[in-house]
Amino acid sequence: MTRRLLRGPRAIAAGGLLLLGAALLLHGTWIPVKAAVAQVLLERSWQAHLEGRVVKPWPWADTQPIARLIVPRLDVDMLVLNNASGRSLAFGPVWVDPSAPLGGYGNSVLSGHRDTHFEFLRHLREGDRIIVQTTEGMETFEVRSHWVFDQRDEYIVLSTLDRRLTLLTCYPFDSIVPGGDLRFAIEAVAVGAGDRSS
Amino acid sequence: MSRLIRVVVCALFLAGTGQAQNLDQVSSGELWIGGDEQWAIAPVLSQQVEMTISGIVITTKVRQRFINDSAQPVEAVYAFPLPDTAAVNGFRLRIGERVIVGEIREKQQAERIYSRAREEGRSASLMKQHRANLFTTRTANIPPGEHIDVEFQYLDTVSYSDGLFSLRYPLAVTPRFGISDSDVQLPGYQAAAPISLKATVFMPGKPDLIESRYHDVNIVPLGPAWEVTMESSDTQHDFELIWMPRLEHQPKAEVFTETVGDETFVLMMMMPPQPVASQALPRDVIFVIDTSGSMHGDSIEQATEALLDGLSRLRRGDRFNVIEFNSDAWALFPEPQPVNAHTRNEAETYISELLADGGTEMKVALDLALTQQGDSGQRLRQVIFITDGAVGNELELFQQIQADIGDARLFTVGIGGAPNDWFMRKAAQFGRGTTLRVGDVAETAEKLEGLFARLESPALKDLCVQWPAAAESYPQRIPDLYLAEPLVVVARLQNQVDDVEVCGKSLNTNFSQLLTMDKRMNHPGVATLWARRKIESLMDSLVEGADTARVQKDVTQLALDNHLVSRWTSFVAVDSQPLQLSNPKLLRSVPQTATPAALLMLAGAVVIGLALWMLLSVPGIRQKGRGGFRLPGEVDAS
Numbered sequence: 034m035t036r037r038l039l040r041g042p043r044a045i046a047a048g049g050l051l052l053l054g055a056a057l058l059l060h061g062t063w064i065p066v067k068a069a070v071a072q073v074l075l076e077r078s079w080q081a082h083l084e085g086r087v088v089k090p091w092p093w094a095d096t097q098p099i100a101r102l103i104v105p106r107l108d109v110d111m112l113v114l115n116n117a118s119g120r121s122l123a124f125g126p127v128w129v130d131p132s133a134p135l136g137g138y139g140n141s142v143l144s145g146h147r148d149t150h151f152e153f154l155r156h157l158r159e160g161d162r163i164i165v166q167t168t169e170g171m172e173t174f175e176v177r178s179h180w181v182f183d184q185r186d187e188y189i190v191l192s193t194l195d196r197r198l199t200l201l202t203c204y205p206f207d208s209i210v211p212g213g214d215l216r217f218a219i220e221a222v223a224v225g226a227g228d229r230s231s
Numbered sequence: 232m233s234r235l236i237r238v239v240v241c242a243l244f245l246a247g248t249g250q251a252q253n254l255d256q257v258s259s260g261e262l263w264i265g266g267d268e269q270w271a272i273a274p275v276l277s278q279q280v281e282m283t284i285s286g287i288v289i290t291t292k293v294r295q296r297f298i299n300d301s302a303q304p305v306e307a308v309y310a311f312p313l314p315d316t317a318a319v320n321g322f323r324l325r326i327g328e329r330v331i332v333g334e335i336r337e338k339q340q341a342e343r344i345y346s347r348a349r350e351e352g353r354s355a356s357l358m359k360q361h362r363a364n365l366f367t368t369r370t371a372n373i374p375p376g377e378h379i380d381v382e383f384q385y386l387d388t389v390s391y392s393d394g395l396f397s398l399r400y401p402l403a404v405t406p407r408f409g410i411s412d413s414d415v416q417l418p419g420y421q422a423a424a425p426i427s428l429k430a431t432v433f434m435p436g437k438p439d440l441i442e443s444r445y446h447d448v449n450i451v452p453l454g455p456a457w458e459v460t461m462e463s464s465d466t467q468h469d470f471e472l473i474w475m476p477r478l479e480h481q482p483k484a485e486v487f488t489e490t491v492g493d494e495t496f497v498l499m500m501m502m503p504p505q506p507v508a509s510q511a512l513p514r515d516v517i518f519v520i521d522t523s524g525s526m527h528g529d530s531i532e533q534a535t536e537a538l539l540d541g542l543s544r545l546r547r548g549d550r551f552n553v554i555e556f557n558s559d560a561w562a563l564f565p566e567p568q569p570v571n572a573h574t575r576n577e578a579e580t581y582i583s584e585l586l587a588d589g590g591t592e593m594k595v596a597l598d599l600a601l602t603q604q605g606d607s608g609q610r611l612r613q614v615i616f617i618t619d620g621a622v623g624n625e626l627e628l629f630q631q632i633q634a635d636i637g638d639a640r641l642f643t644v645g646i647g648g649a650p651n652d653w654f655m656r657k658a659a660q661f662g663r664g665t666t667l668r669v670g671d672v673a674e675t676a677e678k679l680e681g682l683f684a685r686l687e688s689p690a691l692k693d694l695c696v697q698w699p700a701a702a703e704s705y706p707q708r709i710p711d712l713y714l715a716e717p718l719v720v721v722a723r724l725q726n727q728v729d730d731v732e733v734c735g736k737s738l739n740t741n742f743s744q745l746l747t748m749d750k751r752m753n754h755p756g757v758a759t760l761w762a763r764r765k766i767e768s769l770m771d772s773l774v775e776g777a778d779t780a781r782v783q784k785d786v787t788q789l790a791l792d793n794h795l796v797s798r799w800t801s802f803v804a805v806d807s808q809p810l811q812l813s814n815p816k817l818l819r820s821v822p823q824t825a826t827p828a829a830l831l832m833l834a835g836a837v838v839i840g841l842a843l844w845m846l847l848s849v850p851g852i853r854q855k856g857r858g859g860f861r862l863p864g865e866v867d868a869s
Binding site for chain 2: 044046048053054057059068144146148202208211213216
């Protein structure tokens, strides 16, 4: 019986399927690995950026780290990229144009994959501190609220009176299929500068 | 670059001065404007105020005109004070010929509506309350080269003191200091907005006196009323109009009613009885004087004069002490001292050397005055607190006063161009005393004379109003009645009544008066004032430890029902037509942010599983024949 299996065209088809399955698995596994590896490669480019030099994270890179995002309680420390194409999202969370520049007034919006970099959003609680480092310096934000919305009928207000950070990702977190119109948002407000009583 | 305002430039404006502030931290009477990432273009603001006074109800209509002389649509934020007893109950936006009526909404909902309108390029305006006496209007998308009028209306009652009626419209501003921001001068555009004001006072006959305290006005008779007009850009003083009706017509108490549906709202204003020869009790008088930086200049001069005046009015048998506070507090004597030439001298020297500098740590001063002055025994303890009230932690201070007041009475004396009236009045209320506002150096002595005379006179105590059953009246605890100061009580009655009895006790006699209600006269506004007082009473209950969620729910409902701006409700008006602009850039869609990793792995696992199943279950398929699962190429194989 085994011999027959190894020979027939049916066996060839099954072997092909095995190979396809392995390739799919590998591809699926590669995505989170790439997400993690990219952050390591970005680190060198970020250090150069802080010193005012431009160093590409990898030779064919079309994106640049522009800020560092730190959540002390969750041990999150990652680099934020400047280009919100689907490609950059594979390597890190991105700053969304035309939101307020990081470190400036208004609402700065960052977006990241719900199953890699921004998976931690589900663990953020009100009151958590988020630190954003740019070439301008460090700024601390405090998480005020989170909500889920349908991106077809709501949009994010960019002109706010304060310095604000909105972190966006897809929702629900555990959905197998990518896509869909639900988004999960974290809203954080700058504390520290201008808030002398705290 | 976005054609819309991407950042509200108030923030940028302040950033330019090196101070990051939000609206809670700024002083009143300030105008900020924004444009497309430029804040330097200042739209002109002008104000038009129309007041109508009938009986004791004032209806005020304010029109703020924002002019945008730039080429960009801009947003303007205007923060301004209103009398802290005001009930804002009307709001609209006028763009050219179009009028957009504002709607009262739960505060956050109103903000969302406003933000969205702004993003969509529609003209919109939002009016909300920041503190009890600080309101803001925010107006988005003022068209380039155009103007927008923001109009609102509020109700208030006239004040009556020492035989004079008076009303105020706040024009002056004062910076507020929080606990740790004591010596920071807040930046900002001091609104030197040209203002034109018209007040129509309905009053039978010619008044003995009608005048404006600080501004030049025109007064002409107009039928049964007097019309007062003023044009000015003086923001040194608030506008204050005083008038004295002919004394022979002056009643002791008046009632005003308004019927809404089957409910009757009643406003009772009770004038104090004529002064009687005073049988003064010996007193312990604790003078507390604010010497913080905000008191610098005229204010400290006024305050010193007030202190010296108060000192001179003390009598043999009284005891006194003087406490000074800024960043800390110091007492002249460790305990109140008897009045004699020696202590008087010492105090006068001390007072004349006071300097205004440093922060406003009122808490320490109150503690020193209320809990560390020994025992007064049979004496009447009166704490006279002289300050501009430029503090940011009012609630905390009210709690402290409520907890520590004991048998003492707290009297607040508001000094300076724009003292924090709300703080003054509430502090006195929690301290079971009264408040006095001194607006100008020249009148300090005269006004204080009145206060001290009042303090020396016996008060009418244990006041009661015999409302019929099912009446809901405010204030719930009726305070003592001091001479030359009226008492206002508002009530909602479920059923019709003809008269109400008022009673009380003076030092040695009982007082009582029967008030008859005239239902033929409907006084619009009484119901609104009742709602406003009820909201105030609910807000006060927070200081006494009421459940915030419950108070919020009650206040929100009451405010929505009565179209009132409150801490939890705002007015919002949105134009239905967007401005004709090139496409505004909006964050309308957000990127897709999920990887196919899980899906790929799942598919991989399924495909491998399928392959394995094929390999292991071939015989099964064979036995079942060709009706089963078949792969391409399988036909050839068989």
